[in-house]
Structure formats: C-alpha cells, structure tokens
Amino acid sequence: MRPAPPGSRTSRVELFYDLIFVFAFLTVTDLTSSLATVPDLFGALLVLALLWWCWTGFAALGNAVRVDQGVLPVVGFVTAAVTFLLALSMPGAFRDGPGGIDGPIFFAGCYFLVRATQLVVFGWLHRADRTPLRRWALVAVLPVVATGLLVVAATVPPRIADGVAEDRLRLCLWLAALSVEYVGGVTLGRAYWTVASTGHWADRHALIVLVALGESIIALGIGPKFVTELPLSWPVVVAALLGVAVASALWWAYFDTLALAVEQALHRAREPTARRRLARDAYTYLHLPMIAGVILLALGLEDLLAEAASPGEPAWGPPLGWFWIMVLWGGVGLYLLSLVACGLRALRVLRWPPLAAVLLLAVLAPVGVRLPELVALAVLAVVCVATVVTQTLTDGELRRAVRQEEHEVEGTRWRGRYG
Numbered sequence: 001m002r003p004a005p006p007g008s009r010t011s012r013v014e015l016f017y018d019l020i021f022v023f024a025f026l027t028v029t030d031l032t033s034s035l036a037t038v039p040d041l042f043g044a045l046l047v048l049a050l051l052w053w054c055w056t057g058f059a060a061l062g063n064a065v066r067v068d069q070g071v072l073p074v075v076g077f078v079t080a081a082v083t084f085l086l087a088l089s090m091p092g093a094f095r096d097g098p099g100g101i102d103g104p105i106f107f108a109g110c111y112f113l114v115r116a117t118q119l120v121v122f123g124w125l126h127r128a129d130r131t132p133l134r135r136w137a138l139v140a141v142l143p144v145v146a147t148g149l150l151v152v153a154a155t156v157p158p159r160i161a162d163g164v165a166e167d168r169l170r171l172c173l174w175l176a177a178l179s180v181e182y183v184g185g186v187t188l189g190r191a192y193w194t195v196a197s198t199g200h201w202a203d204r205h206a207l208i209v210l211v212a213l214g215e216s217i218i219a220l221g222i223g224p225k226f227v228t229e230l231p232l233s234w235p236v237v238v239a240a241l242l243g244v245a246v247a248s249a250l251w252w253a254y255f256d257t258l259a260l261a262v263e264q265a266l267h268r269a270r271e272p273t274a275r276r277r278l279a280r281d282a283y284t285y286l287h288l289p290m291i292a293g294v295i296l297l298a299l300g301l302e303d304l305l306a307e308a309a310s311p312g313e314p315a316w317g318p319p320l321g322w323f324w325i326m327v328l329w330g331g332v333g334l335y336l337l338s339l340v341a342c343g344l345r346a347l348r349v350l351r352w353p354p355l356a357a358v359l360l361l362a363v364l365a366p367v368g369v370r371l372p373e374l375v376a377l378a379v380l381a382v383v384c385v386a387t388v389v390t391q392t393l394t395d396g397e398l399r400r401a402v403r404q405e406e407h408e409v410e411g412t413r414w415r416g417r418y419g
Contacts, residue, residue, distance in 0.1 A: 001124060002066040008197045010204055011068040013076055017058050018211050020080050024051050024087035025215045025291075029298050031091050036303065036323065039167055045292055046174045047090055050111060052288050053181050054083060057118035059204040063196050064125060072121070079117045086110035094170055096154070104154030108147050115143035115181075135188055142184045149177035186280055194272050195279045202263035205283045209254055212294040216247050219298035235315060239374055242381045243301050246332065249384035250294065253339055253354060256388070257395045260402040262346040282346045289338040296331025300324060304373045317373030325368050329380055333358045336387070353394060357387040 032044040092103020119140050126132040153173035157166040220243040269275040336354035343351045
C-alpha cells in the first residue's frame with residue numbers, strides 16, 4: 001500500500017466504484033416510487049444516508065492511499081461487488097419479503113463487510129503508530145454497533161409490535177445506527193485522518209454530484225418509459241425539455257463557481273485541523289443533502305411525468321398534490337439550501353439567489369399543489385433558470401477570481417514539470 005501524494009486526483013478505479021453507486025441511486029429511486037408514502041420516503045432517505053457513509057469511506061480511502069496500485073485494486077473490486085449486493089438488497093432492507101434470502105439481515109451483513117474492509121485498510125496504514133491505532137480501534141467498533149442495530153431493527157420490531165408501531169420502531173433503530181456512524185466516526189476519526197490531497201477530495205465529491213444529476217436524467221428517460229411505451233406527444237417533448245432544464249440549472253448552480261471556490265478554500269486551509277473540519281463540514285455533511293435533493297428530483301421526474309405524458313391523463317397531467325410537490329419542489333429546495341450552507345461554511349458568504357429561490361418555492365407551494373404536473377414542473381424550471389442567471393451575474397468578481405486562480409495553479413504546475 002502506497003500513501004497517496006498531495007497532488008493526486010481521482011483514479012479510474014474510483015470511477016469504477018462510482019458506477020456501482022449509479023445503480024444504488026437508481027435503486028433508491030425505484031424503491032421509493034413504488035411505495036409513495038411519507039414513511040417510505042423517510043426510510044429511503046435513511047438507506048441513502050447509509051449508502052453515503054459507505055461512499056465517503058471510499059473517498060477517504062482514495063485520499064489516503066493509491067487505490068489503483070498494489071493489492072488495493074483487488075480489494076476495491078471485492079468491496080465493489082459487496083456494495084452491488086448491498087444495492088440489490090435495498091428493496092428488502094426494512095422488511096423481509098416472501099421467499100429467498102432474509103433481506104434485512106443480508107443488507108446488514110453487506111453493509112458491515114463494506115465498512116469493515118475500508119477500516120482494515122486504514123488500520124494497516126496506522127499499524128506502526130500506537131496513538132492513531134488506538135483511536136482507529138475505537139472507530140472500528142462503530143460499524144459493529146451500527147450493524148448490530150440494523151440486525152435488531154430486522155428481528156425485534158415484528159416480535160413486540162405490529163403495523164405503524166413496528167415501522168416507527170424500525171425507523172428509530174435505523175436512526176440510531178446512522179447516529180453511531182456519523183457522530184462517532186467524525187468525532188473519533190479526526191485523530192488519524194488527514195486530507196492528503198484537497199484536489200482529490202473536492203474532485204471525488206464533485207463527481208458524485210455529477211453522478212446524481214446523471215441519475216435524474218436517466219430517471220427522466222427510463223422511468224416514464226418515454227422511448228418504449230409512451231407515444232411521442234407534445235407533453236412528452238415538453239416534459240423532457242423541462243426536466244433537462246432543471247437538471248442543467250442544478251449543474252450550473254454547483255459547478256460554475258461554487259465547486260471551484262470551495263476547493264480553493266480547502267486548499268488554502270493549510271492547518272491540518274482547520275482543513276479536516278472544512279472537508280468534513282462542506283463535503284461529508286453538506287454534500288449529502290445535495291445528493292438527497294437530486295434523488296428526490298429524480299423520484300418526482302420518474303413517477304409523475306409518466307402520468308403527465310400518459311394518453312389517458314389530462315393534457316398537462318393531474319394536479320401535483322402535496323406529497324409530490326414536497327418531493328419535486330422540496331428536492332430542488334433541499335439542493336439549493338445545501339449550496340447556500342456550503343458557500344456560507346467554506347467562503348463565509350451568503351449566496352442569496354438560491355435562498356430567495358427556496359423562499360419563492362415555499363410561497364408558491366400552496367398554488368403549486370393545484371397546478372397540473374407539467375405546469376408545476378415548468379414553474380420549477382423557470383425558478384431554477386432564473387436563480388442560476390442571477391447567481392452568475394452576482395458572482396461576477398468571484399467567478400473571475402476562482403478561474404484566474406485555477407488557471408495560475410495549473411500553469412505553475414505545467415511550467416514546473418516541463419520548464
């Protein structure tokens with residue numbers, strides 16, 4: 001195992017890992033679209049949070065060691081296979097279905113194997129240093145406890161409760177498992193984990209946001225079955241264009257200026273503790289609601305546009321309703337709020353256009369629930385496009401500065417290498 005150099009970027013092996021998470025995100029979306037209730041939506045977000053913690057382990061691993069050299073590619077392929085099985089078992093993560101393997105137990109076992117493999121690599125790296133090794137031993141207990149809570153959630157609730165009480169108890173146990181991993185992992189892991197390469201850390205998180213946005217496009221095309229089952233009609237064309245417009249606006253809102261600015265802020269944080277905290281807050285924590293927001297958007301596009309484009313429905317779809325406006329508009333609002341929080345944490349600047357967009361969507365929500373689905377999507381697209389246009393004009397000076405700095409850094413690196 002070779003330590004990762006300070007200037008490393010994302011390796012092709014890590015891109016292979018992300019392909020597994022494309023399937024995992026699609027599974028979360030499909031799982032929720034088939035069970036469209038608030039408790040099921042909350043359960044899907046809990047599954048997504050556990051997936052995110054697994055992905056964060058991959059990102060931290062690639063930041064610490066060269067995952068494309070030595071034995072680590074083999075370890076990574078095996079772990080990727082287990083992660084794929086984890087995604088396959090997600091439909092039965094909460095309740096075992098008839099026949100086959102016990103879904104909740106299998107999910108818990110796959111989760112433990114993924115987390116244990118990641119921690120074994122970190123333990124091997126710190127085997128010669130007693131202080132980080134002792135802290136690592138405490139961190140290694142966390143997935144054991146979290147997995148134990150998942151097993152308890154799978155076996156205990158049916159024995160002591162039924163119906164709504166059983167579901168609530170199960171969700172509470174899952175929340176406890178998440179709390180153990182997130183709170184304990186961040187608190188204990190700070191003693192031995194450092195950000196070796198800011199470029200790699202920022203690059204990994206930018207790519208996973210791109211993966212999630214791509215999933216929303218896939219959901220738009222495959223979920224409503226535009227190509228194979230629905231006739232090509234004007235509602236289909238409008239729905240496709242509006243969906244792409246929303247996804248494009250969300251891409252612009254993150255990648256145009258904010259992603260570059262936050263990466264450069266992380267690079268300028270030279271003190272290890274300050275850098276670690278910024279990496280944790282702006283990326284590990286605040287990128288999770290970004291991903292969740294995009295997954296909610298994908299869920300809305302997949303489920304609602306099929307109805308809006310169906311020949312048996314009204315021309316522009318039935319009224320949106322409160323549940324789906326919470327999913328569709330709420331997902332975009334969650335994404336935009338995460339961008340605001342990320343900019344505030346990393347840049348100490350309140351980026352008001354996305355905040356104003358969220359407030360506007362909240363004000364329009366009582367009207368939006370009565371709008372036909374495609375009209376509601378059109379309103380969302382207009383708000384998103386107006387937001388990124390306003391943000392781009394507002395970011396004028398910052399936008400030029402981050403691009404100038406990036407250009408100078410790359411130019412200096414090129415001159416140093418080639419003279």
